[in-house]
Amino acid sequence: MPDKPARDQTFSPAERDAVYRVIFERRDMRHFAGGAVPPELMRRLLTAAHHAPSVGFMQPWRFLRVASPVLRCKLQALVEQERVQTARALGEREDAFMRLKVEGVNDAAEVWVVALADGRERHVFGRRTLPQMDLASTACAIQNLWLAARAEGLGMGWVSLFDPIAVACLLGMPxxxxxxxxxxxxxxxxxxxxxxLQRQRWASRCALDDVLFEDTWEQPLGSTGSKSTS
Incomplete structure (x- = not known):
């Protein structure tokens, strides 16, 4: 019995273009205009994050809103402390790094801390040899939130300059x-x-072909003569 033809499940051209547009226009923002994010809009963004894929359907992400101005200032101080340490570790690029704006903790309408949940050792489906899949899954949730925010006209910046132990202690994490x-x-x-960072000439996006391989590491895609699937 012949296979039933697959049903066309592509989006309309306009819908498809919107998906690619939000991907290409997403930015890691550091400059904010204050204001506020309505609770119902914030919940839409968090719902988008919560619908991210996760290995073993473990859903390892937890989101903690920092509403207290005092806590915000303490978080910003921890970021600044790590910014200085990072600059020193960069050696000859220290001065250039210190001129970069790397966070907007005290300027943004909302600040949320994303954390990996406790008790993740119970989840071994897909993590037995790759335990970092909890981190990869949570990164997918952050990307979902980022793209949804851009589609809603909101900026978002991911700040990773902090000591995780100090932040966990500050926020009472288990x-x-x-x-x-x-x-x-x-x-x-x-x-x-x-x-x-590209605008500031700190780094630039590498060419796509430089990160595409086929069959073996660093063998360029398509160089084996087989049909490309890209």
């Missing part, structure tokens, strides 16, 4: 929980036309 991101979310005056 043993085993691990903060991995401070997310600054809110209205912005403008989105950067290109990634900020």
């Amino acid at each position: 043993d085993g929980a691990e903060p991995i991101a401070l997310l600054c979310i809110g209205p912005v005056h403008d989105f950067y036309e290109e990634p900020m």
Whole structure:
């Protein structure tokens, strides 16, 4: 019996274009315009994050809103402490790094801490040889939130300059929980036309072909003569 033809499940051209547009126009924002994010809009963003894929359907993400101005200031102080340590570790690039704006904790409308949940050792489906899949899954949730925020016209910045133990202690996290991101979310005056670090000549996006291999490491895609699946 012949296989039943697959049903066409592609989105309309306009819908498809919107998906690619939000991917290409997403930016890691550091400059915010204050304001507020309505609770119902914030919940939409968190719902998008919560619908991310996760290995073994473990859903390892936890989101903690930092509403207290006092806690925000303490978080910003921890970020600043790590910023200085990072600058020193960069050696000859220390001065250039210190000129970069790397966070907007006290400027954004919303600050959320994303953490890995405690008790993750119970989940071994897909993690027995790759325990870091809890981190990879949570990164997918952050990306979902980021794209949804951009589609809603909100900026978002992922801050990773902090000591996770200090942040976990500050926010009363249980043993085993691990903060991995401070997310600054809110209205912005403008989105950067290109990634900020590229605009500041700190780094640039490498060519796609430089990261595509086939069969063996560093063998360029398509070099074996087989049909490309890209």
